[in-house]
Amino acid sequence: MTPAAERVLEVAGKLFYDNGIHAVGVEAIASEANVTKKTLYDRFGSKDALIAQYLRRRDERWREHVVRVVEQRTRMTPTRRLLLVFDALEQWMATENPRGCAFVNAQAELPDAGHPGREVIREQKQWLLDYLRTLAREAGIRNSRKLATSLLLLLEGATVTASLGVVPGAVGNAKEVAKQLIELN
Amino acid sequence: MTPAAERVLEVAGKLFYDNGIHAVGVEAIASEANVTKKTLYDRFGSKDALIAQYLRRRDERWREHVVRVVEQRTRMTPTRRLLLVFDALEQWMATENPRGCAFVNAQAELPDAGHPGREVIREQKQWLLDYLRTLAREAGIRNSRKLATSLLLLLEGATVTASLGVVPGAVGNAKEVAKQLIELN
DNA sequence: CCTTGAGTATACCGATCGGTATAGTCACTA
DNA sequence: TAGTGACTATACCGATCGGTATACTCAAGG
Numbered sequence: 001m002t003p004a005a006e007r008v009l010e011v012a013g014k015l016f017y018d019n020g021i022h023a024v025g026v027e028a029i030a031s032e033a034n035v036t037k038k039t040l041y042d043r044f045g046s047k048d049a050l051i052a053q054y055l056r057r058r059d060e061r062w063r064e065h066v067v068r069v070v071e072q073r074t075r076m077t078p079t080r081r082l083l084l085v086f087d088a089l090e091q092w093m094a095t096e097n098p099r100g101c102a103f104v105n106a107q108a109e110l111p112d113a114g115h116p117g118r119e120v121i122r123e124q125k126q127w128l129l130d131y132l133r134t135l136a137r138e139a140g141i142r143n144s145r146k147l148a149t150s151l152l153l154l155l156e157g158a159t160v161t162a163s164l165g166v167v168p169g170a171v172g173n174a175k176e177v178a179k180q181l182i183e184l185n
Numbered sequence: 186m187t188p189a190a191e192r193v194l195e196v197a198g199k200l201f202y203d204n205g206i207h208a209v210g211v212e213a214i215a216s217e218a219n220v221t222k223k224t225l226y227d228r229f230g231s232k233d234a235l236i237a238q239y240l241r242r243r244d245e246r247w248r249e250h251v252v253r254v255v256e257q258r259t260r261m262t263p264t265r266r267l268l269l270v271f272d273a274l275e276q277w278m279a280t281e282n283p284r285g286c287a288f289v290n291a292q293a294e295l296p297d298a299g300h301p302g303r304e305v306i307r308e309q310k311q312w313l314l315d316y317l318r319t320l321a322r323e324a325g326i327r328n329s330r331k332l333a334t335s336l337l338l339l340l341e342g343a344t345v346t347a348s349l350g351v352v353p354g355a356v357g358n359a360k361e362v363a364k365q366l367i368e369l370n
Numbered sequence: 371c372c373t374t375g376a377g378t379a380t381a382c383c384g385a386t387c388g389g390t391a392t393a394g395t396c397a398c399t400a
Numbered sequence: 401t402a403g404t405g406a407c408t409a410t411a412c413c414g415a416t417c418g419g420t421a422t423a424c425t426c427a428a429g430g
Contacts, residue, residue: 002376020294022207025417036378037419043376047418099296100289104345108290109205125351149352150362157342160289166310167334177335180369181362187406210387221408222389228406232388 005043007033012054017102021051021109051106052116058102059124065092066131078139079182082151085132086175089155093162093171100163101156128152141185151178190228192218197239202287206236206294236291237301243287244309250277251313255320263324264367267336270317271360274340278347278356285348286341313337326370336363 001009011033015024026047030037044050069088070081099105103121110117133148141147158174161167186194196218200209211232215222229235254273255266284290288306295302318333326332343359346352 004377019296020207022205022294023296026419027416036380038379038421039377041419100293101345104285104289104349105293107349108285108293109207111204111208111284121349122351125346125349129351146358149355149358152352153342153346153355153359153362154338155342156345157338157340160286160341160345161310161338164289164292164306164310166307166314167337170334170338173331173334174338177338177362177366180366184365184369189407211389212386221410223391223409224407226389 002043004033004035004039008035008040008043008050009053009057012050013057016051016054017058017099017105021106026050048116051110052120055103055106055117055120055124059120059127061096062092062124063127065096066128070135078135082132082135082139082182083175083178085135085151085155086158086171086178089159090171090175093159097159098163101159104156104160125152128155139182141182143185147181147185150181154178187228189218189220189224193220193225193228193235194238194242197235198242201236201239202243202284202290206291211235233301236295237305240288240291240302240305240309244305244312246281247277247309248312250281251316263320267317267320267324267367268360268363270320270336270340271343271356271363274344275356275360278344282344283348286344289341289345310337313340324367326367328370332366332370335366339363 008029012024012029015029015032026037026040029050030040033040040050044053066085066088069091070084073081073084076084103124106117107121110121112118129148129152132151133144136144136147136151154174154177158167158170162170167173193214197209197214200214200217211222211225214235215225218225225235229238251270251273254276255269258266258269261269288309291302292306295306297303314333314337317336318329321329321332321336339359339362343352343355347355352358
């Protein structure tokens with residue numbers, strides 16, 4: 001990844017997330033990144049490929065964030081570490097995600113199932129589901145598959161409602177519900 | 186609402202939802218509705234106003250659908266009627282909502298808080314939250330506010346994950362969790 | 371030394387964007 | 401019968417869209 005490409009990807013990440021994908025032209029991205037359009041196309045090939053890269057990069061940062069928050073507290077009980085995912089989301093929402101899940105937003109703008117970005121979206125959600133299940137298993141949950149799914153529903157629901165401003169303490173609320181679900185097990 | 190305007194709104198509803206708002210031009214809408222661009226602008230004034238109307242119309246249909254499903258079974262216990270909202274969503278997803286919540290998708294494309302469509306989005310979510318709370322009260326839930334919020338999280342989470350294809354039986358799963366939450370009360 | 375890759379600057383392409391202007395048709399109604 | 405509102409047809413506007421072409425500079429490396 002060349003320095004110019006790095007700048008392009010960083011700028012694209014900000015503009016795409018803040019304004020929506022279709023609303024941002026490649027001209028604006030190149031200009032903001034102090035790069036010519038030619039360089040942008042030499043590095044990324046097309047806007048669609050750039051979109052996919054944007055999503056991939058964001059997914060990487062999200063995974064690192066979650067894993068960092070959870071893996072940091074190894075002395076906690078596995079059950080509490082499972083709930084840490086909600087704390088990770090709360091931090092993420094405040095700093096990087098005020099406009100909701102970038103992948104859900106991208107899905108709204110990419111109806112074509114063949115778009116290169118769609119695979120990244122699928123992978124992002126699948127990873128989170130798998131991660132939740134792993135944590136659930138470590139916490140001794142009997143039906144880890146079902147609980148992980150339920151937690152995913154809560155996380156996604158909290159993200160949406162929080163970004164819409166309907167439910168102020170959405171993530172905290174979701175965490176409480178999650179705690180109850182785990183105690184039921 | 187003139188016949189031409191009606192056609193425009195119907196076509197806009199389909200194209201906006203299926204393809205995303207920014208991806209659809211007024212030219213395409215007018216053409217598909219067998220209407221000239223002039224007529225479209227005479228009736229709606231601007232694309233932004235048309236977007237707001239599209240959302241308003243869809244909100245109306247959604248509310249009618251939910252109320253119809255719930256209000257139909259007056260002989261059910263209030264608790265079971267509360268859970269009927271999940272059945273209403275499941276039907277809605279299968280027939281009208283395969284690409285997820287139109288309002289969440291619109292929010293992704295309308296970052297400007299002053300856009301006329303944004304108010305419609307807020308109203309749609311607020312209505313559902315209020316409706317859930319009313320049903321919860323009728324079901325004798327002690328903290329109806331909190332339960333309604335939790336149910337909203339589950340509904341929104343189920344909508345998102347179902348449309349993304351990550352969790353096949355998302356709405357059914359959400360309903361099960363909802364049932365558990367109600368029983369805890 | 372000379373090639374290669376990364377970069378700049380600029381101009382261009384056809385297509386489409388949201389929106390407007392002009393002129394005319396038709397049916398209903400005061 | 402004269403006017404009004406809904407509509408069609410068509411042409412146009414400046415701006416922007418994603419993407420390409422040409423010509424050039426410059427630093428690094430075999």
